Structure formats: C-alpha cells, structure tokens
Amino acid sequence: MPRIELNTEINAPIAVVFDLSRSIDFHAKSTEHTGEKAISGKTSGLIGLNESVTWRAKHFGVAQHLTSKITVMQRPDIFVDEMTKGVFKSLCHQHLFLAEGNKTLMIDIFEFESPLGFLGKVVNRLFLRKYLEEFLIERNEQIKAMAESDDWKEFLAIPS
Numbered sequence: 001m002p003r004i005e006l007n008t009e010i011n012a013p014i015a016v017v018f019d020l021s022r023s024i025d026f027h028a029k030s031t032e033h034t035g036e037k038a039i040s041g042k043t044s045g046l047i048g049l050n051e052s053v054t055w056r057a058k059h060f061g062v063a064q065h066l067t068s069k070i071t072v073m074q075r076p077d078i079f080v081d082e083m084t085k086g087v088f089k090s091l092c093h094q095h096l097f098l099a100e101g102n103k104t105l106m107i108d109i110f111e112f113e114s115p116l117g118f119l120g121k122v123v124n125r126l127f128l129r130k131y132l133e134e135f136l137i138e139r140n141e142q143i144k145a146m147a148e149s150d151d152w153k154e155f156l157a158i159p160s
Contacts, residue, residue, distance in 0.1 A: 001090070002129045004110040008140040012147035014099040017106055018076035019156050020147055021095055022047050026155045030142040034058055034135075041067065046156075049073035052084065059131075066091075089113040089120070106143070108136055 010017050020026055023046055024038050034057040038044065041052040047070055054067040066086035073079045076097055083091035096107040114120030114128060146152050 001111050001113045002124050004108070004129065004133045004136060006108040006110075006133075006136055006140060008106045008108075008144055009100075010104045010106055010144045010147050011102070012104060012152075013102060014076045014097050014104045016152055016156065017104040017143065017147050018079075018095075018097050019046055020143055020152055021097075021106065022070075022079055023155045024053060026143075026146065027139075029155075030139050030146075031057065039065075047081075049079075054085070068093075087115070089115045104147075106140065108140065110136060 024042060024044050028036055028038060036055050036057040038053050039056045040054040042048075043053065047053055049070050049072075052067055052069040054065055056063065056065055058064070064087055066088075067084045068081040068086075068091070069084050071080050071082050072094075076099075078094065078096050080092065080094050082093075090111075090113040092111045094107075094109040096109070098105040098107070110132065112132065114124050116123075146155075
C-alpha cells in the first residue's frame with residue numbers, strides 16, 4: 001500500500017492550523033482547481049468525529065465522488081479521515097499536529113490502495129502516487145499561507 005508522509009512547518013498556533021485543516025469551506029476553496037465541492041453529509045463548517053462528507057471533484061478529467069468519515073479526533077493533536085465510498089480500494093489520511101512554541105508542525109500520513117490488483121499497482125507507480133503527493137503539497141502550502149496571515153479568520157471563529 002503506497003504511503004505518503006509530509007511535514008509542513010507553519011508559523012501559526014496549533015488550534016488555527018488544526019481547525020483550518022478540517023474546515024469544509026477552506027478545503028473547497030483550496031481545491032478550486034479540481035472543482036471540489038461538498039455535496040452531502042457535512043457540507044460546511046468544521047467536520048468532527050463520526051461525521052462524513054461526500055466530495056465531488058474532477059481528477060484526470062473524470063468527475064468523481066469520494067465519501068470520507070472522521071474516525072479519530074483529538075483536538076488539536078490528531079484527526080483521521082477514512083474513505084467509506086470512492087474509487088480507491090482504501091484510503092486513510094492521518095493529520096497530526098505538534099506545537100513548537102508559536103509554530104505548528106503539521107504531519108500528513110496518507111495511505112491508499114488502488115483497485116484492480118496488479119494494474120492498480122502499476123498505475124500507482126507510474127503516476128498516481130506522484131499526483132496525490134503533489135495535490136497534498138499544494139493543499140498544505142495553502143493551509144500554511146492562510147494560517148500565517150489573518151485570512152484564516154474568514155473560515156474560523158477561534159482566538160489566535
């Protein structure tokens with residue numbers, strides 16, 4: 001099963017980074033290039049434990065739907081979302097946060113398994129893993145930029 005691990009250092013308080021990372025509205029804004037839109041379940045605000053969201057997006061020129069559920073939530077240290085419906089055989093994204101003074105280390109552990117057995121493994125190796133890693137890096141850059149400015153206040157109502 002492919003595994004992507006990313007570390008992003010953000011000059012912002014852990015509570016801001018944590019909540020921005022689970023904001024449905026910010027996720028939609030940060031993924032406008034794929035047209036991601038929450039279409040059922042929790043469709044706005046901050047997603048919480050045992051809540052699900054279904055996203056519609058366009059990847060590789062194909063409209064897709066993916067439903068994920070928050071299976072672990074310990075604010076502001078960790079939350080985990082797992083796919084319950086979608087094109088993958090399995091998908092699990094662990095979001096970990098470590099406070100370092102006024103900075104936050106955001107750690108992503110993203111594991112996925114493609115369908116179609118051997119063919120899925122070839123697709124992973126040829127382009128899917130790289131595509132997903134670039135997608136996550138871009139999203140993390142947007143979280144960082146938003147959290148390091150005052151613009152996060154557009155999405156969150158928490159003290160800085």
